[in-house]
Amino acid sequence: MTNEAERARGRVRDYHRRTMHRFAGYAAGPETLDWDAQPSPFRHYEGAPRVALPLATDIDSPVAARLRLDWRMLDTGLPPLPCTLDALGALLHLALGLTAWKSTGPDRWAVRANPSSGNLHPVEGWVFAVGVPGLEDGLWHYLPEVHALELRAAFEPGGVPGLHLALSSVMWREAWKYGERAFRYCQLDAGHAAAALRNAAAVLGWSLTVQPLAADLLAAALGLDRMPDFPARRDPSTEVEEAELLFGAGMGDIAGPLPVRTVARWYGRASTIDAYPMYRWPVMDEMAEATRDALPRGELPAQGREVAPPCGRSVGHVLLGRRSAQRFDGRHIMVRDEFDGVLERLQPCRAAPWDALPDDHRIDLLLFVHRVDGVAPGVYLLPRGPAEAGVLPLLASLYPLTRVDGLRSDLRLLATMAPAALARLARSLHCHQDIASTSCFALGMLCEFDAALERAPAAYRALHRQAGLIGQQLYTEAEALGLRGTGIGCFFDDAVHELLGLEDERFRTLYHFTMGRAIDDARIETTPAYAGAQQEPMAA
Structure with a gap:
């Protein structure tokens, strides 16, 4: 390990700490914005x-x-x-x-x-x-x-x-x-x-x-x-x-x-x-x-993806109809099987989009489940990969982590909560944003932070890109189900950490996401992207 690489690694760690949002204050940003x-x-x-x-x-x-x-x-x-x-x-x-x-x-x-x-x-x-x-x-x-x-x-x-x-x-x-x-x-x-x-x-x-x-x-x-x-x-x-x-x-x-x-x-x-x-x-x-040094390509699990039954949404609808929800219907309940299917398709495999950025950096998912049929409101962990790796062994020493029965995915329960208490928790952790509590579920992406940075400072970019890749998969899954998703970049980093009882930087949360039934704003007018083009209609 060169002194230059060690200095770069130190700058990355310092940057991550100084740009955390905290209850006591947000990361440094402009005091005013001139939108014009x-x-x-x-x-x-x-x-x-x-x-x-x-x-x-x-x-x-x-x-x-x-x-x-x-x-x-x-x-x-x-x-x-x-x-x-x-x-x-x-x-x-x-x-x-x-x-x-x-x-x-x-x-x-x-x-x-x-x-x-x-x-x-x-x-x-x-x-x-x-x-x-x-x-x-x-x-x-x-x-x-x-x-x-x-x-x-x-x-x-x-x-x-x-x-x-x-x-x-x-x-x-x-x-x-x-x-x-x-x-x-x-x-x-x-x-x-x-x-x-x-x-x-x-x-x-x-x-x-x-x-x-x-x-x-x-x-x-x-x-x-x-x-x-x-x-x-x-x-x-x-x-x-x-x-x-x-x-x-x-x-x-x-x-x-x-x-x-x-x-x-x-x-x-x-x-x-x-x-x-x-x-x-x-x-x-x-x-x-x-963070400009090159990283070698990682490895994906050997298996491909099983072909799922038709979802009723077209390719064009999913890719060209994707939108970020601004508000969610807090009464909508997500179908259990559809929720399970989303979790299954978040597992990395040798298929699109995962093979675009093959990476062996581990990212597990912390879920705040609000309204899913047959799944009790509470906080859950979804391991993405073998159960003996990632954050699961550490959390298993702090929580029972019982597997949820009746799901194909390996969803583990950390704690059930009353719906109102869970809503307050999710909202407060996500910079007091309602979208984290009125959706069907919200999640945070927990990565192996220390191990990745020890490999190379450029892993900091790779981890965030992997998180963005997961976010894009969630967007397409939401559209395929007739729902909407929204990426959440604003959350209180240390508060999420403390919620889980984590005391060091072995794991860090980098990106959050939420999914549910969107409420559209009727005041906003929508017009075609490229006016005058003769375009083929797409079935929804």
């Missing part, structure tokens, strides 16, 4: 050539018929479609594209296929394309606002055909609202986006394999280290992007690593994210630097 001066949610490169992309829902798209399939059909493994502009456009639409515009009064905002903390969307999408018909060989940046690609770098002719996808983060979009805690949220959003890409690839019958590449090398490949291309009026940290993840796409095979490409020409100058930021959060840059 919000950072730009869309970036483009001025002067870069553009290519319009077909939508997955276009009437003549080869993907449109697949959107009408039952969501569970993706478990069967669909035959791969060829790598065409239609297929690439569908992939980006289903994973990173807009799904609607929302408005109320003078305010208007976009909803995307991939969720984001505060709907701020730090994630940017990239395509390395060689031999894709209709695209010049090169590095392309995705423009979700208009569903197009812009050429950032042209490659010299030649080379083996292939398709690679990358994600980067404009961290200032999150820091503008959330301050120092925003680095956590950027990594959660990267995990959500990775899962969204993997699910979209499954619609095409493609594989998606993460490439273990250090962040500085990926940044160079994406041109993010070309600082003159990212001008800043006041603070450079508001304009730069952080390289996150690289994936290889396979059409019936497993994609290899990104080949070295010779760039013939770079195009464009980055548009401004925030010309006049009011605050500075230098710890964001410090954390990015401390």
